[in-house]
Amino acid sequence: MPAILEVECSGSTLSGDADPLSMALFEKTRGQDRVLATLNLKNKECSTTDVFTSCVIDEKNSRKSSVKVLLLGLSQKETRVYGCDVTTLKSGDRPAITSWLLNVTGSRA
Numbered sequence: 722m723p724a725i726l727e728v729e730c731s732g733s734t735l736s737g738d739a740d741p742l743s744m745a746l747f748e749k750t751r752g753q754d755r756v757l758a759t760l761n762l763k764n765k766e767c768s769t770t771d772v773f774t775s776c777v778i779d780e781k782n783s784r785k786s787s788v789k790v791l792l793l794g795l796s797q798k799e800t801r802v803y804g805c806d807v808t809t810l811k812s813g814d815r816p817a818i819t820s821w822l823l824n825v826t827g828s829r830a
Contacts, residue, residue, distance in 0.1 A: 723794050724828045730758075730805030731787035735819065739784070739809040742816065746774070746788040749802040749822070758788040795827035 732741040744760045758774040760767050762783050767776030773791035788805075795801065804822045811817070 723796060726792040726795060726825060726828070727789055728792065728803045728823065728825060729787050729789045730807070732784035732807050732809070733787075735784050735807065735809060738811050739817075739819075740811070741783045741786065741807055741809050743806075743808045744786065744788050745806045746790060747804045747806070749804060754804065757790050760786060760788050762786060792825065792827075795825065797827045797829060800824050800826045 728746065730744050730746040732739070732744065735741065741762055743762060745756055746758045747754045747756045757771045758767065758769045758776060760776045760778070762778070765778055769775065771790060773793065775789050777787045777789070779785035792801070802822055802824055804820060807819045809817050809819060
């Protein structure tokens with residue numbers, strides 16, 4: 722039976738002086754990016770486009786806020802690529818986008 726996996730996009734690894742403004746979690750499919758969830762921290766707005774996606778807003782520490790997706794039915798031989806974009810602002814600096822990709826391969830429960 723395939724395991725249920727979770728992919729999370731957050732600002733938890735950002736430097737302490739980086740203030741996250743927004744987050745986007747996406748899946749790369751055939752060279753295209755399909756946005757699964759976005760979080761606007763300034764307006765506290767969450768937008769999800771998939772059934773098993775969610776947003777978590779941490780009022781005290783915005784770097785701990787996140788967008789997540791649960792993956793169901795991913796076979797052991799199947800790999801999907803997920804990405805995260807976090808837009809940040811540092812005092813006295815221009816906004817920056819930190820991005821990363823993650824290869825997720827199915828496993829058995």
